[in-house]
Amino acid sequence: MLKVKVAPSILAGDFARMGETVKKLEENGADYIHCDVMDGNFVPAITFGDQMVRHIRPYTSLPLDCHLMVLRPETRLEGFAQAGAGLVSVHAEVCRENMVQVLRLIRSFGMKASAVINPDTPVERIFDAVEDADMLLLMSVFPGRGGQRFIPETLKKIERLRSFCIRAGKPELDIEVDGGITEENVKDVISAGANVIVAGSTVFRSSDMKATIARLRGE
Numbered sequence: 001m002l003k004v005k006v007a008p009s010i011l012a013g014d015f016a017r018m019g020e021t022v023k024k025l026e027e028n029g030a031d032y033i034h035c036d037v038m039d040g041n042f043v044p045a046i047t048f049g050d051q052m053v054r055h056i057r058p059y060t061s062l063p064l065d066c067h068l069m070v071l072r073p074e075t076r077l078e079g080f081a082q083a084g085a086g087l088v089s090v091h092a093e094v095c096r097e098n099m100v101q102v103l104r105l106i107r108s109f110g111m112k113a114s115a116v117i118n119p120d121t122p123v124e125r126i127f128d129a130v131e132d133a134d135m136l137l138l139m140s141v142f143p144g145r146g147g148q149r150f151i152p153e154t155l156k157k158i159e160r161l162r163s164f165c166i167r168a169g170k171p172e173l174d175i176e177v178d179g180g181i182t183e184e185n186v187k188d189v190i191s192a193g194a195n196v197i198v199a200g201s202t203v204f205r206s207s208d209m210k211a212t213i214a215r216l217r218g219e
């Protein structure tokens with residue numbers, strides 16, 4: 001069984017107090033800080049960019065897991081690298097022909113690279129990314145906002161992706177799942193083969209963040 005990691009999404013946090021928030025997440029046992037970057041084009045909402053990442057960087061030693069919901073992510077990578085991002089996910093819906101090159105570019109900036117797909121994109125679309133990725137991310141809601149319901153069809157995609165990774169000789173590749181994850185459905189997500197769990201509302205609505213993060217990790 002792979003080690004399960006929890007990546008709370010700061011999208012559900014108070015944007016006026018992000019420094020304290022990421023510090024608190026680390027103290028409460030988070031493994032990564034999931035940063036949802038939205039540009040108002042790939043998705044309707046606008047959240048924040050590399051400047052926020054640079055500003056929260058000193059408040060935690062955890063890797064900043066930056067989920068880029070933006071058009072032309074390849075033009076933004078240097079900024080995120082300089083801001084101290086640890087891991088960057090780029091969407092297959094915008095990196096149609098150039099996913100492998102973009103993943104290599106992310107790595108060339110010294111960051112870990114990840115390919116992400118929307119709920120309505122077939123999982124086969126990221127099979128080619130396995131060789132050049134440190135992680136693969138499956139959206140279990142349509143990107144754009146937190147607090148949505150988990151789309152159960154994602155479980156089959158996780159299973160197919162984990163089987164593919166095993167067949168491709170990468171049985172331990174990180175598979176992250178993002179959207180609508182709760183203390184109830186997380187068990188199914190992990191048994192299907194995922195090992196990095198994004199959780200926004202579940203962590204921020206909890207009255208005991210530490211216990212919630214531990215339970216999401218299966219402890």
Ligand code: DX5
Nearest residue numbers: 143144146147179180200201
């Ligand atoms: C959605 C974001 C998610 C979201 C998760 O566009 O990518 O990371 O913040 O939030 P919850 O856990 O509330 O679905």
Ligand code: ZN
Nearest residue numbers: 009036067178
């Ligand atoms: Zn996300």
